[in-house]
Amino acid sequence: MNEECGVFGVWGDPNAVDITHLGLHTLQHRGQEGAGIVGRTPAGLRRHYGFGLVSQVFAQPADLIALRGPAALGHVRYATAGGAILENIQPLLFRFSDGAVALAHNGNLTNALSLRASLEQNGAIFQSTSDTEVLMHLLRRSPAKTFKGQLIDALNQVHGGFAFALLTENGLYAACDPNGFRPLVVGQLPSGGYVICSETAALNVVGAEFIKDVQPGELITVTNAGMTAEQYTTHTQLAVCSMEYIYFARPDSEIHGVNVHQARVAMGKRLAQEQPAAGDIVVGVPNSGLSAAIGYAQESGIPYEMGLIKSQYVARTFIQPTQALRERSVRLKLSALKAVVNGKRVVLIDDSIVRGTTAKQIVQLLKDAGAKSVHLRIASPPLRFPCFYGIDIQSTKELLAANYSVAAMRQLLGVESLGFLSVQGLEDSVNLQTTAPNRGLCVAYFTGKYPTPLDDYAANLKEELSKLTLNVEEVAAR
Amino acid sequence: MNEECGVFGVWGDPNAVDITHLGLHTLQHRGQEGAGIVGRTPAGLRRHYGFGLVSQVFAQPADLIALRGPAALGHVRYATAGGAILENIQPLLFRFSDGAVALAHNGNLTNALSLRASLEQNGAIFQSTSDTEVLMHLLRRSPAKTFKGQLIDALNQVHGGFAFALLTENGLYAACDPNGFRPLVVGQLPSGGYVICSETAALNVVGAEFIKDVQPGELITVTNAGMTAEQYTTHTQLAVCSMEYIYFARPDSEIHGVNVHQARVAMGKRLAQEQPAAGDIVVGVPNSGLSAAIGYAQESGIPYEMGLIKSQYVARTFIQPTQALRERSVRLKLSALKAVVNGKRVVLIDDSIVRGTTAKQIVQLLKDAGAKSVHLRIASPPLRFPCFYGIDIQSTKELLAANYSVAAMRQLLGVESLGFLSVQGLEDSVNLQTTAPNRGLCVAYFTGKYPTPLDDYAANLKEELSKLTLNVEEVAAR
Amino acid sequence: MNEECGVFGVWGDPNAVDITHLGLHTLQHRGQEGAGIVGRTPAGLRRHYGFGLVSQVFAQPADLIALRGPAALGHVRYATAGGAILENIQPLLFRFSDGAVALAHNGNLTNALSLRASLEQNGAIFQSTSDTEVLMHLLRRSPAKTFKGQLIDALNQVHGGFAFALLTENGLYAACDPNGFRPLVVGQLPSGGYVICSETAALNVVGAEFIKDVQPGELITVTNAGMTAEQYTTHTQLAVCSMEYIYFARPDSEIHGVNVHQARVAMGKRLAQEQPAAGDIVVGVPNSGLSAAIGYAQESGIPYEMGLIKSQYVARTFIQPTQALRERSVRLKLSALKAVVNGKRVVLIDDSIVRGTTAKQIVQLLKDAGAKSVHLRIASPPLRFPCFYGIDIQSTKELLAANYSVAAMRQLLGVESLGFLSVQGLEDSVNLQTTAPNRGLCVAYFTGKYPTPLDDYAANLKEELSKLTLNVEEVAAR
């Protein structure tokens, strides 16, 4: 699986590698398992990569210096469950007689397994467990005469949600899936060089001017001759991943023209209308719940307060000798501000509920700190279906809302009341100003209505849902 | 110098070392240069220590396991300018024929230099450059017959701001200076064991119940016979460091009965009264300016907004190849939310101004993001005098407000207006409910009126101020 | 290039991984750039690998524990010139829908480039720069129905010197090239499990009993059903790499029945006959020259002495501030024993001369220590031609003996006399008891007569030799 990653590439700037390094730091929230940069050095493409944060992988100036040249491609990878293997850390670098190709990917292919099986039938070998290698096999097996032709061939064979970026000696290439599930933007540096990356926040930090969102089915080519955009397919239909707006992207990014923070504030306001609460203070769960909390407070008139504090430091705790200490160590990340919440009816705002374990702990924190009651308001609809386009929600089994009614969840979480934003409320809040279905948003995790066929996952999902003894409509209506 | 540190000790709990480890994580904001723990193992006191964050120093479970026993003392040390040396990382551990003594310190002694000179005259040897070794020399040279007697002797010889904690095979000892400049609290664990630490937030995290603030001139003794408190001197006068409330302590800590966050909210409210501003939105500088911003917004009625975003990840940047990239790398820590501030009159709230360099950068960030105007409001009075009691403000030279009038600062910082909280406003906001001068607060950094003689620093300060060609009153009135 | 490596595999022992770890330590002399082990865990094949010595790559017990299971395959890789890349560290691990395959290689393929070009034409992708990936592509593209059938297909397509080992969930496979250039042996553990590795010394250390040398063109298969040996080709001709005997293999290894140390002693004795010297003492260059020195001393009657001392510790030196210190830092590795060599006529024995730089430094060391004269005797013929079968001698340009006559070399090295072993003397000393040409040895580096076509290297070698303005016979006769 290649999910929730960040990509950042530069072409045509003498400081391409250092800019990419800054850019990856900016995209660090999109992936913390590993990072890598491929630089176009005078001696060809060179790679440095490893497990951990960007600051851990690039621990020495020499790590960057060895990569320096006028182009670079970087990647941060999300921590996935199961055994992490180095071979999955991207960009992958392929070495051919006629030059090397670096490849970075954010997303998930729905037909990766069947493509892989078919490729293996024809002698393909694989060193990673990621989808990304599949694209390179398809590209190199294409009968097309040019690299771009081969790439277009390959792109037309993969399904799902993806944002690919490729670097060769001759150019930087990037493409979005036909639904534009995953964000990808193009910017220009003061030097005239180009940047292609996952979020506009990274453009801002490196000082690049925003040029455009990469459109569904679009292929961007940057060479020394400049930047061109073309459609590799016209069978497109905008369906931006709504989770990017809800919690994943940075608040200072704009996706298809809509600022993430403002979308969240709007969700909070709408939530206040849809799910009012009799509270004394509004408290957001830091950090992704804060924007919606501001909106909720503004709309409801209930004062916004800082009732929870998130530690600025990463604590490294080991297996605690007692259960009591195990519970304590959770509080290193988040603590309740007793002086604020004691004796208060707290309207607690979070962006979403996945398994519910964190929410339960936070509610307990607030109650331990003296909160009279906790009214939990979630600034998104109940998450009931898996995502197959690149967000790490893979099974209905683990989704609280797929298994319990709202009333049951309220009890499980120990709150006095519980309310979710409606799907319509979500769509209105993001407001992509389009006539596309669902206003151009993918809301499949809430509705079970996927904008594309699910290919390799279809049978599996059907079986999972069957275990819930509910049909899609029933689960969605829970 | 031993400044802005955190101490955390446990006596009488089988998990003393693991509790201390959690506690140090909670106090990490008080010092990031180094950390250490001394544990009372079956084989005597053992120490693990090093440079870096708690999570870096204690990187392996084995680092803790080797220290385990029923008592422990830990310390986090602030990053001071100049060459960091391992010998300064605390707790120091002294090894004697009749047992070992661990010593941890938060604060600064005003007569350390003269004590040191006098001790050296009498054959004392020093391995660190910190004040802390001085106390151990005094203790061991005392003619008193008991350890506690020697400790009381030593405490009566040192001046300044200090919170000392000592661990022996027989007990845990802690003492505050006669003015109570530095915070120190006692708590009790569910096991019956005792905790002594710098802030109540650490008590909360480890599940200890608050018992008391250590009072000025008080010595706490914890042995297997229980906890006792006594005055080692009665010449005391409460003067809690106001900077603890303004920016240094955690918002979820209480110092002498006053919650830090609420004090900051109160400062923000008072600031709104004293220094109103014609703005569209109130934006706090994360994280220490956020509490005051909430107060300012509530009092002024101007909406609180999230106009600045602080990165959750530590970026490791190297020397950038160009000036442009050097400026960019600042933005990794903090970025402006263009969608929020664009076209707005921003009331920017920060806790204090030291050198002014950070404030200038933030103002520039906001202007670059389209802010129509920036009205900077500081939730504390202008910092004009050094601190000699343990806050790292050592020279008037580096203090912007000691060298420029408010009008000049406004211009330097590039803001449309600039306003500070008054000293009276600060005192009223903290409101320690005492009849002590300055309401029991030390506000010497604002007024130049120090609550104690300055000993070794007196001449130096006089000379510094003379260079400003102003007398104390004139500087304070700037 | 995949050169001068060591492989070690185990099948059918519960401690396979720990045994492989010991085995790799024993083969450390065959490669220090990197190491890796693939273990057959209950969850499938798992790999741990990295740059550095075995002790650096496997720094924690957990590194081994994660791999444990009843079979394992390990590899140590030689430090090659140029950019070291992690993708080249072996065993490579390929992940297929129907199971994973680990692959380790010692040797060099002469037709790797043309195979690679042809594979790329047909869509193959490459992540490493090593020959090894080629074999896996050939294997997976074979139309054969079984894994073994595919492997045999692949083995019949690669040329050169190679010892391959492969591990799957079902078995451990190993094969030697048709000339048996590279050593590979099979042994059996007390548990009944099998070991396949590069040298018998590794069998001894892990307590395995020697079963057989893998023969030219032979494929060994070990499964739960036991061990079988078969010829994958019958076009074979024994030509063991003579450099294994001369300097590369451990003295306590036996290759095709001949002990390496004893072969070196025999070379030393024959050298004494062929190239007598009027010396007072015989001094061997530690460590690979010591065996021949013992033989030379025994045959000549000149006393064997310890005139050079090799440091037991690896020194890490940085760029020295002066030329004098740069020269000094060489002496950290090797120093002359002045008390032994002062005033003496030294017969210095080394195993071979490649570039001559080390020999020159050693001669200087001896002269500085007071040696009256140095008579250099080399226990192998002059190295004049590159090796294409897995020894890291790639260019005639760098070979002293390819560019200078013996007389010229004597002057360059600053010795009073210089003598080499004859090719015939080398063959007689190793004495493989066979009727194969050159007594079953490959002596191409001395004669330029390669036992196989050179494929991709033929043109290049021809051009190199043409630059020497000599034909093969002339160079060989220099």
Place this chain on the structure above:
Amino acid sequence: MNEECGVFGVWGDPNAVDITHLGLHTLQHRGQEGAGIVGRTPAGLRRHYGFGLVSQVFAQPADLIALRGPAALGHVRYATAGGAILENIQPLLFRFSDGAVALAHNGNLTNALSLRASLEQNGAIFQSTSDTEVLMHLLRRSPAKTFKGQLIDALNQVHGGFAFALLTENGLYAACDPNGFRPLVVGQLPSGGYVICSETAALNVVGAEFIKDVQPGELITVTNAGMTAEQYTTHTQLAVCSMEYIYFARPDSEIHGVNVHQARVAMGKRLAQEQPAAGDIVVGVPNSGLSAAIGYAQESGIPYEMGLIKSQYVARTFIQPTQALRERSVRLKLSALKAVVNGKRVVLIDDSIVRGTTAKQIVQLLKDAGAKSVHLRIASPPLRFPCFYGIDIQSTKELLAANYSVAAMRQLLGVESLGFLSVQGLEDSVNLQTTAPNRGLCVAYFTGKYPTPLDDYAANLKEELSKLTLNVEEVAAR
């Protein structure tokens, strides 16, 4: 305890730090627990130190660069049993108002405990557990007016075996104990700068010319005015530690005019005379037994052979899962050359026997490799008494020869015969050309006759010997 260490100091060379770094590498055999260098930088004395080999402690060029200046003092520390603490790693660095002092020590003080007790009575504090801090306390408490006067005072109060080196801003000082137990030499660099270090081998490597051995009771002073030597006491009596010749010093060092390797060859020759053996080959235990083996072979006429091979690489093994593997892992360090020893009567030469465990393993190795018989000859007398002057033999309990007769040892070790060098033979072999008792050697470990009073150790030794139910003469005669 401060034992078996190495010191290396430079004064008056612009590359003092880099030279010291090379020097410490050369002295690495004298201590592997930790290392450190203090450099006299423009900003005063600066220190870098840590656990591990020199190459591990100085892992980055920056570690040296930060210390650079015209003088330096370095130290390598032996791995002692029990908890290693960082505070013991030397040189210690003391920081005083009037300048810093670095202190490095090789040796052991017999009156350290009583001095420490008396100093503690007078208020002295200790951070290490080593003897070294004692000297600094004595120095600083001396009433003398000059640093050198204070040092002489201090030196006259410490007893035992010691080589101290001190570095201040003004000079480099070094002194030997009144018996010259521990080696210390002075040399001069081409630059005119001076080196003081533990062994002449280090002088050779850095290119310094030998000037003199530091004499018993002598103090060397090096300042910008040049080098002077003076006696700080005249109550001296040469008693060089014989273990330096037997196994500890490098073979290429000269101690008081006698080359170590040649002394060992002489011991081997004498051993052949005193303890002849009916063997086919002579095999030395690498590396410290090789010199004596060469001597034994030359004198006996039995051929010298390489029957044991020592690995050049440090293996890092973990706890093995089985006993069989635990035994195997020993063989990573040393292996027997079966082709050499099989069927042979082996005369095995080692330098000494301490606990006997290693000897037993080696004998087993040889037998497993087919040796018909093993005749063990030890090139030193039986070790029966502890050393209190700096060699790590602290208890008679652990000494095989203190607890068993030669006949009993023969059986325990499983050898066909066992013979030791006589004390007279040892003295004759070293042959210091002096009329001092025992020819100027300390042979107390063999005879129990210590050249000085044992101070703090006297009672303890008496008790230990009493447990053996033997008097000194009886034990010595075992």
